[in-house]
Amino acid sequence: MQDSDTVTRFIYSKSNFSKTKNRAKPNAFSPFPHDELSTAHITALADDSVWTLATAALGQEAGRGAIYARADISVGEISKQHLKAIRDDDPFVRHTVVKGWPVLSDPAERKAQWLEIALVLSQQAALVAPGSPILADRTGR
């Protein structure tokens, strides 16, 4: 992916972004408990198309009943943090993983480094909220 590409982090929790500051919070960009961050590649997509793509991320899994916002960020900003965005189209087309989070044996130091990275990314990202939450169709249709 190019530095000029854009990926987005879908936010399924109301408390993971600040309405008053109109920005994502650091925990929106934290990969915990995984070691890679799940995003979607949205370069060249119109806003409506991004929200249509968002419905592909919704499902019957825990916590994925609604999308309250998304946080768009350039791959260039991700690269500045020595991370790598790799589009893998799994589990949905345009799915992209952000890898390369520091591996450290000390859990506290690892958490501190990941927190620092997540803080920078969250403050560089552009928060976009839909008019109303994007809901999963619980009937399975």
Place this chain on the structure above:
Amino acid sequence: MSTAAAIQTRHAGLYSPVRSTGESDSAITLFHLVRVAREHFRSSIAVGTPLEVALAELDEAAREAALPGWNGYAAKPIDAAAYASARSFLELLPTMEEFPEISVDGDGEVELDWLADPRRALTIVVGANGRLIYAWLDGPRTCRGTEWFDEGIPSTIARAISSITSHDVRNRTKG
């Protein structure tokens, strides 16, 4: 040691316990006067409300993070010990400081965010037993670390909060 120094309130909030090691009549008198003054302030609606709002926000975040996977990315549910530590930490914050926005992270620990502007922000993750992991963004610079709190807020953390919130106030009061 002076009488006043014997009464320890440094880096402590309105709700943290006041301790006194003084034994003189003046020390005992001053201790009681400090307690009365603190009770007076705590009963003030203007001073008490920010903490009450913060604790309510903590409870709301805890409710949202009660189940595994609550954030859609397999997050752990909120850790009870982290919740208790966060509650204690909030009660230690000086009442004249701006309170943080409160949420839970993927590890089940409590995240406190002061987001002054995109180039100045502080985030603290409160874990069990008073562990504080923090990251601080100040223009082009960032820093991170781990501290522990017991009866008072560590000076590093206190300085970071003060720096971020004073800048936020300056920005909000500009015309």
